[in-house]
Amino acid sequence: MIRSKFPPKSKWKSLSQRPSASSASLESDVRGILERVAQRGDSALLELTEKYDGVSLNTIAISEEEIFDSESKVSAELKGAIQLAKGNIEAFHRSQVLKEERVETVPGVSCWREARAIERVGLYVPGGSAPLFSTVLMLGVPAVLAGCSDIILCTPPDANGNVNPIILYCAKLLGIRKVFKVGGAQAIAALAYGTESIPAVSKIFGPGNSYVTKAKELVQEKGVAIDMPAGPSEVLVIADSTAVPEFVASDLLSQAEHGPDSQVLLLSDSNRVIAEVLEEIDRQLPTLKRRAIAEMALNASRVIQFENIEQCLQFSNYYAPEHLIIASENAEEYVPLVQNAGSVFLGNYSCESAGDYASGTNHTLPTNGFAKAYSGVSVDSFIKKITFQNISARGIKEIGPAIETMAKAELLDGHANAVTVRLKSLSNV
Amino acid sequence: MIRSKFPPKSKWKSLSQRPSASSASLESDVRGILERVAQRGDSALLELTEKYDGVSLNTIAISEEEIFDSESKVSAELKGAIQLAKGNIEAFHRSQVLKEERVETVPGVSCWREARAIERVGLYVPGGSAPLFSTVLMLGVPAVLAGCSDIILCTPPDANGNVNPIILYCAKLLGIRKVFKVGGAQAIAALAYGTESIPAVSKIFGPGNSYVTKAKELVQEKGVAIDMPAGPSEVLVIADSTAVPEFVASDLLSQAEHGPDSQVLLLSDSNRVIAEVLEEIDRQLPTLKRRAIAEMALNASRVIQFENIEQCLQFSNYYAPEHLIIASENAEEYVPLVQNAGSVFLGNYSCESAGDYASGTNHTLPTNGFAKAYSGVSVDSFIKKITFQNISARGIKEIGPAIETMAKAELLDGHANAVTVRLKSLSNV
Numbered sequence: 120m121i122r123s124k125f126p127p128k129s130k131w132k133s134l135s136q137r138p139s140a141s142s143a144s145l146e147s148d149v150r151g152i153l154e155r156v157a158q159r160g161d162s163a164l165l166e167l168t169e170k171y172d173g174v175s176l177n178t179i180a181i182s183e184e185e186i187f188d189s190e191s192k193v194s195a196e197l198k199g200a201i202q203l204a205k206g207n208i209e210a211f212h213r214s215q216v217l218k219e220e221r222v223e224t225v226p227g228v229s230c231w232r233e234a235r236a237i238e239r240v241g242l243y244v245p246g247g248s249a250p251l252f253s254t255v256l257m258l259g260v261p262a263v264l265a266g267c268s269d270i271i272l273c274t275p276p277d278a279n280g281n282v283n284p285i286i287l288y289c290a291k292l293l294g295i296r297k298v299f300k301v302g303g304a305q306a307i308a309a310l311a312y313g314t315e316s317i318p319a320v321s322k323i324f325g326p327g328n329s330y331v332t333k334a335k336e337l338v339q340e341k342g343v344a345i346d347m348p349a350g351p352s353e354v355l356v357i358a359d360s361t362a363v364p365e366f367v368a369s370d371l372l373s374q375a376e377h378g379p380d381s382q383v384l385l386l387s388d389s390n391r392v393i394a395e396v397l398e399e400i401d402r403q404l405p406t407l408k409r410r411a412i413a414e415m416a417l418n419a420s421r422v423i424q425f426e427n428i429e430q431c432l433q434f435s436n437y438y439a440p441e442h443l444i445i446a447s448e449n450a451e452e453y454v455p456l457v458q459n460a461g462s463v464f465l466g467n468y469s470c471e472s473a474g475d476y477a478s479g480t481n482h483t484l485p486t487n488g489f490a491k492a493y494s495g496v497s498v499d500s501f502i503k504k505i506t507f508q509n510i511s512a513r514g515i516k517e518i519g520p521a522i523e524t525m526a527k528a529e530l531l532d533g534h535a536n537a538v539t540v541r542l543k544s545l546s547n548v
Numbered sequence: 549m550i551r552s553k554f555p556p557k558s559k560w561k562s563l564s565q566r567p568s569a570s571s572a573s574l575e576s577d578v579r580g581i582l583e584r585v586a587q588r589g590d591s592a593l594l595e596l597t598e599k600y601d602g603v604s605l606n607t608i609a610i611s612e613e614e615i616f617d618s619e620s621k622v623s624a625e626l627k628g629a630i631q632l633a634k635g636n637i638e639a640f641h642r643s644q645v646l647k648e649e650r651v652e653t654v655p656g657v658s659c660w661r662e663a664r665a666i667e668r669v670g671l672y673v674p675g676g677s678a679p680l681f682s683t684v685l686m687l688g689v690p691a692v693l694a695g696c697s698d699i700i701l702c703t704p705p706d707a708n709g710n711v712n713p714i715i716l717y718c719a720k721l722l723g724i725r726k727v728f729k730v731g732g733a734q735a736i737a738a739l740a741y742g743t744e745s746i747p748a749v750s751k752i753f754g755p756g757n758s759y760v761t762k763a764k765e766l767v768q769e770k771g772v773a774i775d776m777p778a779g780p781s782e783v784l785v786i787a788d789s790t791a792v793p794e795f796v797a798s799d800l801l802s803q804a805e806h807g808p809d810s811q812v813l814l815l816s817d818s819n820r821v822i823a824e825v826l827e828e829i830d831r832q833l834p835t836l837k838r839r840a841i842a843e844m845a846l847n848a849s850r851v852i853q854f855e856n857i858e859q860c861l862q863f864s865n866y867y868a869p870e871h872l873i874i875a876s877e878n879a880e881e882y883v884p885l886v887q888n889a890g891s892v893f894l895g896n897y898s899c900e901s902a903g904d905y906a907s908g909t910n911h912t913l914p915t916n917g918f919a920k921a922y923s924g925v926s927v928d929s930f931i932k933k934i935t936f937q938n939i940s941a942r943g944i945k946e947i948g949p950a951i952e953t954m955a956k957a958e959l960l961d962g963h964a965n966a967v968t969v970r971l972k973s974l975s976n977v
Binding site for chain 2: 204219249492
């Protein structure tokens with residue numbers, strides 16, 4: 120890890136730099152894929168699956184039977200764990216379903232908002248080396264709670280043309296019945312434009328590789344909503360003298376094992392804690408299966424010493440981490456100082472992996488500094504709020520003259536006239 | 549207006565078509581502007597202002613003095629109207645500031661969300677033929693209520709290099725002190741990348757012409773958040789036999805006067821109402837100052853007769869209008885059937901211009917069918933919600949084993965290990 124001590128603010132920009140990943144050919148490759156799917160639908164999906172996933176399928180659809188049969192292929196222990204996680208994610212996300220009150224802004228003018236589900240949403244679940252079934256829960260639970268009527272799940276097939284049964288089991292648990300074996304940019308294209316099998320959706324969710332990310336970016340330009348822009352995963356840990364170095368090291372390593380471009384930062388006001396965490400990393404690293412990946416990520420990672428924890432938080436707000444761990448017995452005291460972060464883990468027992476899987480919070484979070492403007496996925500991501508207003512005769516008399524004056528000042532006399540005809544009709548009564 | 553009667557669902561797609569505006573040269577023009585501003589900052593802004601606004605400025609900054617002096621240049625009547633509108637917009641938007649409760653998902657696992665303002669936001673207010681000062685209120689009020697610490701307002705200068713005092717007066721009322729005379733794609737570039745005078749912001753809000761819209765689209769790709777994608781303004785009116793044809797006609801015309809590409813739709817189950825509304829349009833149109841524009845918009849607009857109001861609402865949900873007026877004495881009964889719309893106006897006295905100016909709701913709304921996935925601007929647009937969790941020793945014992953099991957099934961043993969080290973330390977106590 121690269122160490123800095125008391126960096127001045129002028130250095131913060133370079134200390135916050137994330138790797139930029141996009142290659143020159145990526146965009147044109149992805150545009151090609153999008154076009155092919157837009158023009159030729161399912162047959163393009165089958166060809167692209169053969170090309171990119173190396174498997175020739177007859178159909179991308181997964182039958183309801185296959186979804187139901189998945190249950191027998193998952194161990195009882197894992198099913199129990201998934202059910203516990205699902206229950207907690209439901210409990211937390213259910214608290215996000217709020218009903219708002221009517222506001223009478225002036226007598227006779229009643230305004231309010233009501234939430235409506237986005238009817239048709241697409242969830243993308245990456246495949247690759249591991250079956251990331253936790254993403255099914257993190258996207259599917261809020262979609263179901265929001266009341267989305269049509270939930271389409273796409274995930275790539277493995278080399279044998281199958282989808283991991285754990286992913287199907289999670290879909291089954293949530294009542295998701297439209298699951299398709301298709302991945303990469305071609306899955307995003309199908310969700311954006313629709314094909315014979317896959318209906319076009321209004322919003323696309325989920326993480327993915329650089330093809331998926333670029334495809335989401337490009338379909339967003341065409342008006343399909345996406346959950347948020349993406350970048351490599353990251354954690355920033357602030358550890359004070361009450362932190363447990365063994366725990367902090369395990370948290371940094373759990374982030375580092377994600378990928379060679381994972382961002383890992385340790386901030387502390389204590390030289391001793393930093394030294395002990397680094398020792399612990401050296402001790403724990405060799406025990407990890409993905410140690411080669413973790414080592415690459417750690418080599419590019421940073422340890423920064425500051426004068427005090429307030430300065431650590433200032434830097435953290437500047438960096439705007441996806442995950443922020445405040446490893447301190449007094450972590451709750453620092454909550455008001457957190458301005459920019461995706462999800463915050465307080466105290467010595469709140470490890471990031473708790474939020475990744477089972478505490479109840481969502482793990483789909485803004486990376487790359489996007490936490491300055493974006494929230495993580497929640498029920499809010501699956502609804503829109505519609506404003507309603509009901510204005511009575513008394514109400515239009517109260518605000519009508521102001522509307523006429525403002526509309527005329529904006530040179531829009533048709534807008535004024537819509538009030539004038541109403542006020543006139545009322546003065547005639 | 550183009551009339552249809554009882555169109556089958558197979559025709560709905562073509563009946564919902566919006567005009568597509570983008571020209572081939574637009575994107576390369578806008579990319580050129582963005583690059584110029586990114587590279588040469590303020591001096592590029594001054595050159596581009598000379599080129600596009602036809603005025604040579606020494607500085608784009610507006611002094612605090614100029615902002616304060618604006619007050620004396622606005623009529624007392626207009627100031628009163630603006631103050632009434634501001635009060636109503638504040639009252640409604642204040643109701644959107646909510647505090648969420650903590651949820652204990654299992655004993656010892658406490659999760660919650662807290663809102664934080666997006667610190668630095670940019671508001672774009674179009675100039676052109678009319679000073680759209682109402683946009684200052686609609687973007688500025690929620691930004692102030694959210695607690696954004698840095699609010700930057702950009703608006704183009706007129707041919708004499710001035711900004712309309714009504715716009716400055718609205719900024720003054722809201723406490724916005726950073727106002728710049730710059731418009732078009734160059735303003736969006738400045739807000740996205742920052743220049744010597746204008747700080748880079750995390751999110752950009754506001755309507756604009758095709759240059760502004762394209763620039764927002766392009767900077768969004770670079771990770772700057774925007775309020776929503778844009779298209780021409782639109783209203784869909786559903787009128788039943790209790791509607792007042794004179795009022796309905798005035799509402800259709802108030803939308804039509806926006807621009808030649810404004811979308812105006814009238815849906816009804818009553819032949820009589822349709823005929824009377826069309827007559828009223830012919831009667832009112834000649835009285836409007838912007839009748840030439842309104843006429844062009846009306847020529848491309850649609851009147852559709854359905855069997856009943858439920859079918860009208862089905863079509864409306866399919867179309868997803870920016871503004872929906874339910875011109876009926878029984879309008880509130882139909883609220884549960886509204887699935888996709890930006891803002892809904894209920895009853896015979898709720899004209900769209902009320903929501904455009906003074907009832908309290910926001911007028912920055914999703915057009916072009918985006919209401920299927922997007923909400924209008926609200927306080928929510930100026931905040932992000934951060935999740936927090938505090939897990940106790942008891943809490944990690946409750947959920948730890950499930951996390952270990954799930955992490956191992958995703959082949960992420962570093963994630964499991966972060967729990968294991970904590971559980972081990974607790975079993976040793």
